[in-house]
Amino acid sequence: MIGLEATVELRTFRYFVAVADAGSVNAAAQALHLTQPSLARQLHRLERRLGLPLLELRGGRTVLTEVGHQFLPYARALLATADATQVAARLLAANLRAEEQLTPEDETAA
Amino acid sequence: MIGLEATVELRTFRYFVAVADAGSVNAAAQALHLTQPSLARQLHRLERRLGLPLLELRGGRTVLTEVGHQFLPYARALLATADATQVAARLLAANLRAEEQLTPEDETAA
DNA sequence: CGAAGTTACGTCCTACGTAACGATT
DNA sequence: AATCGTTACGTAGGACGTAACTTCG
Numbered sequence A, B: 001m002i003g004l005e006a007t008v009e010l011r012t013f014r015y016f017v018a019v020a021d022a023g024s025v026n027a028a029a030q031a032l033h034l035t036q037p038s039l040a041r042q043l044h045r046l047e048r049r050l051g052l053p054l055l056e057l058r059g060g061r062t063v064l065t066e067v068g069h070q071f072l073p074y075a076r077a078l079l080a081t082a083d084a085t086q087v088a089a090r091l092l093a094a095n096l097r098a099e100e101q102l103t104p105e106d107e108t109a110a
Numbered sequence C: 001c002g003a004a005g006t007t008a009c010g011t012c013c014t015a016c017g018t019a020a021c022g023a024t025t
Numbered sequence D: 001a002a003t004c005g006t007t008a009c010g011t012a013g014g015a016c017g018t019a020a021c022t023t024c025g
Helices: A010-022 A025-032 A036-050 A066-102 B010-022 B025-031 B036-050 B066-102
Strands: A055-058 A061-064 B055-058 B061-064
Touching: A010 A025, A010 A036, A010 A061, A010 A066, A025 A036, A036 B066, A061 A066, A066 B036, A066 B066, B010 B025, B010 B036, B010 B061, B010 B066, B025 B036, B061 B066
Parallel strands: none
Antiparallel strands: A055 A061, B055 B061
16 A cells, blocks of 8 residues: 555546547536646546546547446435535534524524 | 635645544643644644634643544544545556556457 | 644645647548 | 647645644543
């Protein structure tokens, strides 16, 4: 254990899924408000991190490989969970503010 | 939509869970191979991002708040999913290498 | 007085944008 | 010739470490 898997972040997974949805790196970059070079670099880094060939050039266009398609649902599931986590945080925050409205100066209530 | 929720990354959630597990910022920092200042800063940033008071000082020690305890399972679930994603990637990579062993020069097989 | 946390400062690494090149249709 | 992708370069933001201060037990 040398420490080679340095934790892939959510951002990188979002990039990969964006390419899958958009159908090309160019379109995905526009959707993400990024430039092609930045996006392509992150994708390559993701492939190196995971040790998986996720994308390949087919007819001048970048499309998902076999393993890319296989991995896609896992990436989607992770992003969905991340989204749910953010939603949960927002609900807790709203809940907290509502309680503060009821007991402005008394945190020991109930 | 001004763009205030700039995507909280997995790393930050790991820090929060580490504090919950270790029982203090100091212990968590040691477990994460980090220093207290770095860890504390990330925790504060997380609270600001989420708009949630996750931690508080009680008796000279930093412990989880009420909402902190409520949010904890969501953070754990997210990290578990992230872990599963990594595992899936590793399995796909192993699978791919096994196939390559069987068909070294022929990717069109089957 | 000791321990834990916070704040302030400086440094390093990562991510991004711009520009130029190559490949494909 | 046009489009997509890649490579090279430079810059900006985020994360971390070190040091000094404050607070609680």
